[in-house]
Structures are given as structure tokens and as C-alpha cells.
Amino acid sequence: MQVLLIEDDVSLAKGLQTSLKNEGFIVNHLSEGKQAINSIASSEPDIVVLDLGLPDMDGNEVLKQIRRRNAELPVLILTARNSIQDKVAGLDSGADDYLAKPFEMDELLARLRVLERRLSSLKHADLTVGNVSIDTRAQQVKVNGENVDFFRREYMLLKMLMENVGRVQTRDSMESKLYSWGEEIASNAIEVHIHHLRKKLPENFITTVRGVGYTIKTQ
Structure with a gap:
């Protein structure tokens, strides 16, 4: 937030x-x-x-x-x-x-x-894409009906992607939502967050758009 x-x-x-x-x-x-x-x-x-x-x-x-x-x-x-x-x-x-x-x-x-x-x-009390759902009021994620824990920035990034299904989110736009102005950000910070998300989500749930960013396609 x-x-x-x-x-x-x-x-x-x-x-x-x-x-x-x-x-x-x-x-x-x-x-x-x-x-x-x-x-x-x-x-x-x-x-x-x-x-x-x-x-x-x-x-x-x-x-x-x-x-x-x-x-x-x-x-x-x-x-x-x-x-x-x-x-x-x-x-x-x-x-x-x-x-x-x-x-x-x-x-x-x-x-x-x-x-x-x-x-x-x-906004969205509930977000659902395929087998992944978010209760935004409780800030709880379910994958295949099971609760899965995410660190706060992972959760924020997943929510951002799921709110924009089918639209590519650039690295800059994701950094602006996850980090404060002037905060030191590792050059591969977004890639690391995406890597951790993918380990907890269904295979190919997040798609890389090379040279642009990431998206979740309509399931």
C-alpha cells in the first residue's frame, strides 16, 4: 500500500x-x-x-x-x-x-x-484468475484452494498483476508501486520477486514479455 x-x-x-x-x-x-x-x-x-x-x-x-x-x-x-x-x-x-x-x-x-x-x-474485494484467488480485504492468497503465504512486496506485486490481467506491467511501474522514492533498489529486484512468486504459483501463471515487463494472461 x-x-x-x-x-x-x-x-x-x-x-x-x-x-x-x-x-x-x-x-x-x-x-x-x-x-x-x-x-x-x-x-x-x-x-x-x-x-x-x-x-x-x-x-x-x-x-x-x-x-x-x-x-x-x-x-x-x-x-x-x-x-x-x-x-x-x-x-x-x-x-x-x-x-x-x-x-x-x-x-x-x-x-x-x-x-x-x-x-x-x-476496488476488488476478490480477484480470481485461474486457480489463484486473492481476498484483498484479508490480504490472503489461495492457490488451488489452499492458503499460500506471501511476503508483503510479493503480495503487492501479485495483486498488481492480477488487477491488470492481459496488460503488461513494466519494470518501472512495478518498482514505483513497491518502493519509496530514493529507496535503494537492486538492479534485479523485480526479477527476484517474480522468481519467488513463480515458485508459489501454477506453472506459466506469470508471463515474461522480453524487454518490456510481465503480465498474467487471461486464463
Whole structure:
């Protein structure tokens, strides 16, 4: 699950990135609203965590511009503004949730998990291709009717491929979903993940498109 953190407090942002990554989230960080709007337009994250007190524009305006492009992208406001009026304004602008600073990390994680489950329900609660199925709400994979365990990045990659059956996913697109910006990535990281996936999946379930990427063909 890829999170875009829009927060101008660098120290807080670094702490949040570390904590969220430890919980399995892929976290990218921007400190300005205009940067965030442009970033979301070119590569949409799964969830946005948005501060309101940004240096270049008010967070509520950022949220309104996000909503003009996408009505369903989950947005959690994380801000020091904690009055009832501020909360009402944020929710009325289109936020899915509102958490005031200071906050407990456990509460933020719980709220993100709620948004993650809601996102899975809005998209595909169940994905099935041939003898492989994913319950995205429980994040459980079955192969030939049996539960199979996958590491988080393996699961994310398989889900991405199964959501795009018949469409080739390039190496760059897969890396962008599995890794944070600036994170050191081994040159063969995607190939290694695919190798591990293939060991757990039916033979020829994932097809290599040489020089382009990988796909799952319609079964």
C-alpha cells in the first residue's frame, strides 16, 4: 500500500516514514501542496496523508484540487488544527478522516488500516484468475484452494498483476508501486520477486514479455 505523505515538518515526516515503513507501507514524502498535486496527477498513490499548514498553499485547497481529479482517493488529514470548525472544514472539503496533532502512532496506523480496507472494498474485494484467488480485504492468497503465504512486496506485486490481467506491467511501474522514492533498489529486484512468486504459483501463471515487463494472461 503506497502512501503519499504531504508534510512540511521534515523531522516529523522522517519519523512517520520510518514508522509506516516498519508496518509495511510504501511511503513517499513531499513538503509542498503544488508538488503534491502534480505528483498525484502523474502517479496516483493509494492513500494520502495531508497536513493543512503547508508553506505554499492551504491544505484544504490541496484537498479540493485532489477531489476535482479523483473523488475516491482516500485522504487522511493530519494537522495541528484541532478545533471543531477546522475538522468540519476538512471533512467538508473531502477528507475521509481527520487526526489532530499530537497523536499516537497506533491510532494513525489503525485509521490507515481502515482506509486500506475501504479501498480494497471499493476496488476488488476478490480477484480470481485461474486457480489463484486473492481476498484483498484479508490480504490472503489461495492457490488451488489452499492458503499460500506471501511476503508483503510479493503480495503487492501479485495483486498488481492480477488487477491488470492481459496488460503488461513494466519494470518501472512495478518498482514505483513497491518502493519509496530514493529507496535503494537492486538492479534485479523485480526479477527476484517474480522468481519467488513463480515458485508459489501454477506453472506459466506469470508471463515474461522480453524487454518490456510481465503480465498474467487471461486464463
